[in-house]
Amino acid sequence: MYYLTEYHHHTDNSFDSKANMDDVCLQAINKGINEICFTEHFSVNPSAPTYGHIDFERYFTQITACREKYEGRLVIKAGIELCEPHLLRDEYAQALNGLELDFILGSVHNIKEEKLRKYMSEKTPNEIYQGYFEEVFELVSYADIDVIAHFDLMKRYAIDTIGNYAFLDFQEIVERILRKAIDRGIGIEINTSGISNVKVGEAFPTMNILKLYKYLGGEILTIGSDSHRAETVGAHLDDALLMAKEAGFKYVYTFDKRMAKRVGI
Numbered sequence: 001m002y003y004l005t006e007y008h009h010h011t012d013n014s015f016d017s018k019a020n021m022d023d024v025c026l027q028a029i030n031k032g033i034n035e036i037c038f039t040e041h042f043s044v045n046p047s048a049p050t051y052g053h054i055d056f057e058r059y060f061t062q063i064t065a066c067r068e069k070y071e072g073r074l075v076i077k078a079g080i081e082l083c084e085p086h087l088l089r090d091e092y093a094q095a096l097n098g099l100e101l102d103f104i105l106g107s108v109h110n111i112k113e114e115k116l117r118k119y120m121s122e123k124t125p126n127e128i129y130q131g132y133f134e135e136v137f138e139l140v141s142y143a144d145i146d147v148i149a150h151f152d153l154m155k156r157y158a159i160d161t162i163g164n165y166a167f168l169d170f171q172e173i174v175e176r177i178l179r180k181a182i183d184r185g186i187g188i189e190i191n192t193s194g195i196s197n198v199k200v201g202e203a204f205p206t207m208n209i210l211k212l213y214k215y216l217g218g219e220i221l222t223i224g225s226d227s228h229r230a231e232t233v234g235a236h237l238d239d240a241l242l243m244a245k246e247a248g249f250k251y252v253y254t255f256d257k258r259m260a261k262r263v264g265i
Helices: 021-030 056-069 089-096 125-142 154-158 167-184 207-215 237-246
Strands: 005-009 035-042 075-083 103-107 187-191 221-224 251-256 259-264
Touching (some): 005 187, 021 035, 056 075, 103 125, 187 207, 207 237
């Protein structure tokens, strides 16, 4: 029996979720999940939709209450998903100083302060995907993060109009990102929200990227549903574990006070 981990979940501490943390914990226990990390959206950029929403005192009060209530039944970690943390690095450092976070995801949801869907306007498919991956390279080069969130997220927004991307067309920039991540001790996640999305139909990232990461020596791998609702906590975690094993991984990782710890699969 696997030690099931859910390392990307949002609650009403994020601007785009109404999920109650206690409800999420109960659902996780019912689904046999052993450890969950809440990863609420946060940005220090006033132009980002994630700016100013989270109340950290409220968030950590909820974390503490749930840890006490479900002790021995569910391990609960405090995490955060930072919006373009390679930008405004001093502001991020100041905002997060003193917070007892276990885990930090870094994501690209905006490029040059434009949401990804808007960023696609009047660009060729190559420009869209290349521009996105170049921004992810900046993220992994400079941000203080533990794991890159939803590595090839752009396909979620582009698939309706220009379709998915061909891995071989972007292998060079993808490999640069992965090598930089490995050099800096930053991991990647298998984000199953793409599987849950009928139009996307595959995880973030693709199996090709997962296998390349492993081939290059990457080891730090987390699994998360990126769920924003209690009832979908842990969605497709079994699929993600199968992907990890097919790509050659023997472990996934959990975090405690930002120290990585591997768990056998």
